[in-house]
Amino acid sequence: MAETVGDFIIQRLHDWGVRRIYGYPGDGINGLMGALNRASDKMHYVQVRHEEDAAFMACGHAKYSGEVGVCLATSGPGAIHLLNGLYDAYKDNQPVVAIVGQQALMSIGSGYQQEVDLGALFKDVAHEYVQMASTPGQVRHLIDEAMRIAKAKRCVTCVIVPNNLQELPMETPPRKHGSNFSGIGYSHPRVVPTPEELLRAADVLNDGKRVAILVGAGIRDAAEEVIEAANLLGAGVAKAILAKTMIPDDLPFVTGSIGLLGTKASADMMESCDTLFMIGTSFPYTEFLPEEGSARGVQIDIEPAHLGLRYPNEVNLHGDAKLTLKALMPMLKKKKDRSWRNRIEASVADWWKVVESRAMNEANPINPQRVFWELSKRLPENVMLSADSGSGTNWYARDLMIRDGAIGSLSGGLATMCSGVPYIIAAKFCYPDRPAIAMVGDGAMQMLGINGLITISKYWREWENPKLVVLVLNNHDLNQVTWEQRVMEGDPKFEASQNIPDFDYDKYAQSLGLIGLSMNTPEDIVPVWEEALMAERPVVINAHTDPDVPPLPPHISLEQARKYTASLFKGEPNAAGVIRQSMKDVAASYIRRR
Structure with missing residues (x-):
């Protein structure tokens, strides 16, 4: 069978060192999916549940491995779904290449179904390089440039491939004026000041x-x-x-x-x-x-x-x-x-005493700081970590004492929700022999994370070491924003906005063939962590934590204190719990400093 443009693209990516593509199918990329099927011995295709996951995984792949991450999506809505994960990569300077489908060349400009101006759509996030292929002879240098620029500039690039072009026979550029004969390879220079x-x-x-x-x-x-x-x-x-x-x-x-x-x-x-x-x-x-x-x-x-x-x-x-x-x-x-x-x-030694003291404060039902503090003492060797965006990011940043050998990441520049689970999945594909832990709030889990659990259930048996734990901080609250409303705006918690439904994350995990565990009281924390870290298949921990535990900044400004106090007198529904937990944490800090 003659090599198609789709076959060439997959082979060219392989020649650049790519061994894994994260994506979701659609008729705008049928030619590429057929090529992936034919190249399954050399290119691992990871089927995600949503294209946003694909882009997050490509970004996570780049962060954990140092390699270029590649994601694949169909035309129209599939391409649109990539954007948030691609912006995550863009804001954190990660090399990611997005390959997206498009309607047939002859229909572009006619307002055809699922036709979107993808060049304009990706022009910001992939501003260093976004191009659409129009002839087979052009594809070689488009892939080469996308890969080389992504590697060299640590940025997002994008190649748009119309669906009918993917199935055409591949052509070598003719030896004539206007042709390009690009090649493979890039090595970073030694950049040292004078x-x-x-x-x-x-x-x-x-x-x-x-x-x-x-x-x-x-x-x-x-x-x-x-x-x-x-x-x-x-x-x-x-x-x-x-x-x-x-x-x-x-x-x-x-x-x-x-x-x-x-x-x-x-x-x-x-x-x-x-x-x-x-x-x-x-x-x-x-x-x-x-x-x-x-x-x-x-x-x-x-x-x-x-x-x-x-x-x-x-x-x-x-x-x-x-x-x-x-x-x-x-x-x-x-x-x-x-x-x-x-x-x-x-000062550092005193701070760790403060962290421990705060973690040991009683809460209703569980102090989230203690969940992280107890994990800190039990982190496996060479563990891989991911954290999502939310109040749990505070506890990841402060309460975990990282030892040599651990690697981890989160969404830094974009600070988007929903990266925690796809990041850790990508990390497991990069290093299937290493243990892994994701720390995610219930808001992010309900938004996208529970879909990632389906992907884990699909692939975990492929991993040499199946140890993967997803910790869900279940407090029924979009907690970080709730605290920002109080401290930054002086407003009480807006329950219609901030309260989220209860969900049995542990039972859902069990329905997928994973292990589901629940932390309901402080006495559960240590035995649940120990069971989860010993398990021989992925585990989801449903940790029922107190939303009133404050993510105190290192110093509280007078303006922050004024707005926080004002919020409590404007009908704050959780006023009693918020005041109680804030006083405990402030007292813990003062006692330790003394």
Whole structure:
């Protein structure tokens, strides 16, 4: 049988190193689906429940593996469904290629059924490269460019393939004017600043008496160098949320997360430092950085657009984090005065006591902080983690003490709901021998997560190690937004908006052939975690947690306190529980500091 355009596309992706495609079928991609069937010995097609899942999985694939993630969707509605997951990849600088179908070439422009202007639709999210194929001879360079640009720029690209074109015989471009003969392959360059700029940066860092380091996802391959630099400079290390698992929390100078989700240790370090050293991060919440003029600044980033964006640094170093740190380190002088480091370590130790104390507070029925605290002590070696967006993100950021070897992620720049389950599924496909845990709120589970459980039930037997746990924080509340209404707007909880139906996540899991467990009382937490982490098939934990436990920021501003108090006097339906739990957590913080 002659090779079709569809066959060529699948083979070309394989030649680029792609071994897995996440997608959902439709008549706009029938030619590509037939090609995938014929290439099933070399390309693994993962059938998702929804195209949004496909894009999330492609993004998760890129985050956990470092490879290009590829998703596939049909024309019209299928392509539209990809957008949220693709924006997730775009905002977190992840290399993802979307292959989407389109109506037949002859019908484009006629308002045909499911015809959408896909070039315009994807122009923002895939602005670095979005093209539609119109002839077989064009397809080669479209796939090559989409893959190369995604790899080189760590971005989203898109190739649109009309359905009739997919089934045509593949053609080699003719040897004539106007043809392109593209090739495969890309290698990242060594990007290191000049020695002169490195020396300028070293002078600033060496002069600093109180150096604070803030790292982000750009340190993925540079953890050892960050730790070495921190030891030389006597600095503490705070982490933007995407770097949560990149530097272990059991190092005594790691202050943990920063921002609204962050720790008091990180906030105190940023308030008191005289030098800020940012590495691989574009952390957006500048109110949690030193006040302008109070600290000198040095930044390293591979993206020049991120340099000097959040803080007016004296030295902005355009370079790869690992290579730049290696070049910078010989110029750094080890701080003899370790009083700043000692101060940071004492603050970190105090913070972990606060976290434990808050976790042990009674709640109705279960304190969500304790669910995470008890997991922290039981995290398996080389575990893979995902978290969703919601109040549970606070507990992921603060209560889990990450040890070396763990990897994890969530939706950072977009902060979208529903990424937690598809991320962990993609992680299991990338590393089927590693244990995995997803931490998801009940809002995200009802929106899309329960569909992902069907995908888990379909594929888990393929995984070498089937250990996968999905923790559902079941509090019947869209909790993060509820707290934002109180603290940011001064409004009480709007029950018609925030209350969500009860759902038996554990029983639903059982109906799919998975294990379903329930945490109903504090006494259930430890035995349920231990049973789940020993299970030989995927587990869903239905954890009945208290929505009134406050996700306290590291420092409460007068404006936040004023609006929070105002919300309680405007008919807050949960006023008694909210006041009770807030007082407990504030008291726990005060007692530990004393």
